Amino acid sequence: MPVPLFSLTDQHAALREELRATFDRVLDSGRYILGPEVDSLEAECAAYLGCKHAIAVSSGTDALVLALMALGIGPGDEVLVPSFTFFASAGSVARLGATPVFVDSCPRCFNIDPADAARRITPRTKAIMPVHLFGQAADMDALQALARQHNLSIIEDAAQAFGASYRQHKLGTLGHFGCFSFFPTKNLGALGDAGLLTTNDSALAHRARILRVHGMEPKYHHHLIGANFRIDALQAALLRVKLPHLDSWAAARQRNAQLYHQHLTPALPQPTPPTCSPTCACRDPLPSPAILLPQPLPNRDHIWNQFTIRVTPQGQRDSLKAHLDRLHIGSEIYYPIPLHKQPCFAPLHPHSAPPLPNATLLSQQVLSLPIFPELSPTQIEEVANAVKEWVNK
Numbered sequence: 001m002p003v004p005l006f007s008l009t010d011q012h013a014a015l016r017e018e019l020r021a022t023f024d025r026v027l028d029s030g031r032y033i034l035g036p037e038v039d040s041l042e043a044e045c046a047a048y049l050g051c052k053h054a055i056a057v058s059s060g061t062d063a064l065v066l067a068l069m070a071l072g073i074g075p076g077d078e079v080l081v082p083s084f085t086f087f088a089s090a091g092s093v094a095r096l097g098a099t100p101v102f103v104d105s106c107p108r109c110f111n112i113d114p115a116d117a118a119r120r121i122t123p124r125t126k127a128i129m130p131v132h133l134f135g136q137a138a139d140m141d142a143l144q145a146l147a148r149q150h151n152l153s154i155i156e157d158a159a160q161a162f163g164a165s166y167r168q169h170k171l172g173t174l175g176h177f178g179c180f181s182f183f184p185t186k187n188l189g190a191l192g193d194a195g196l197l198t199t200n201d202s203a204l205a206h207r208a209r210i211l212r213v214h215g216m217e218p219k220y221h222h223h224l225i226g227a228n229f230r231i232d233a234l235q236a237a238l239l240r241v242k243l244p245h246l247d248s249w250a251a252a253r254q255r256n257a258q259l260y261h262q263h264l265t266p267a268l269p270q271p272t273p274p275t276c277s278p279t280c281a282c283r284d285p286l287p288s289p290a291i292l293l294p295q296p297l298p299n300r301d302h303i304w305n306q307f308t309i310r311v312t313p314q315g316q317r318d319s320l321k322a323h324l325d326r327l328h329i330g331s332e333i334y335y336p337i338p339l340h341k342q343p344c345f346a347p348l349h350p351h352s353a354p355p356l357p358n359a360t361l362l363s364q365q366v367l368s369l370p371i372f373p374e375l376s377p378t379q380i381e382e383v384a385n386a387v388k389e390w391v392n393k
């Protein structure tokens, strides 16, 4: 039986009547951009995440741009960004005329390597952007220490991590800003583009709110140059229907991840238990050939936006993907090209791209398997069996 990588069909079928009633409510309200639905979404998100300010915006990408703008980051400034992430993390920096400085990642947890970040700090470094990739926190203790030491702002790209936490604190509330995406495939997805910016700093929140509407305050008076980062009332209202279900969906993703571990662990050679800190043994060689299952680390509640395995040795990942494709089992490579090797960033390093060995390795070895909440245990077993079949071939 085919298993899709991702589907919203069942999730939306269960909520169909409520979503339709919500659409009618917004239709009848006559308020289609910002307004009371957006105010309510912001209050509900702030309460859920445990932060002072939540500012709903047009997309996750715009949340990143708005955070950088509110911090006054622009030409001449450098921002430390992992190379192994989605384009928007670094694209938002470059769009403001600042320079993304690419940092290597930890090959066990896939997140920015604090020790490599430290090596790349210069007098121009203004901020660091940890990306909580695939739904698991970056090493925030190490990053916060680094930020304090060098007076850097922290912008958390929590686009894949709404609801995940680090030492009991929800991600997106630990830095100066947290940036979330409500793209439909994220853990909390709208029915279109939407995003959220969070902060505990009231002055920064005030600036961000003004910048969201062209830097306007009061009406038609502009002391700042902002842009249109507004969210539709419809998306806010639909998200309010989905937010109360988030924890049960997260529990289902968690169950799916556990099932993968149960089915696959006995069949695979396992590495030593991972740790991740500046002194972490991340660079231990993996047994080879091997599939490495994603490891939930202590003190971090993984929200499983993706279940991403590593396939070694080199070249074997594409063979496993082809095997799954033949069986109509969805899988995807997030991300096949690290950002420091993207052609658009070539002008940043005119001589040659910096060697970021782990980012390069990950882009060649990662494969994400279906994990969405509505998958049945039988479907997870089917995917696991297909992986085992390939391992034993």
Ligand SMILES: *Cc1c(COP(=O)(O)O)cnc(C)c1O
Binding pocket: 059, 060, 061, 062, 085, 086, 088, 089, 131, 157, 159, 160, 180, 181, 182, 183, 193, 194, 195
């Ligand atoms: C999805 C995503 C974004 C961008 O969010 P959009 O809502 O699509 O603009 C940014 N960073 C990461 C890591 C993402 O996964």
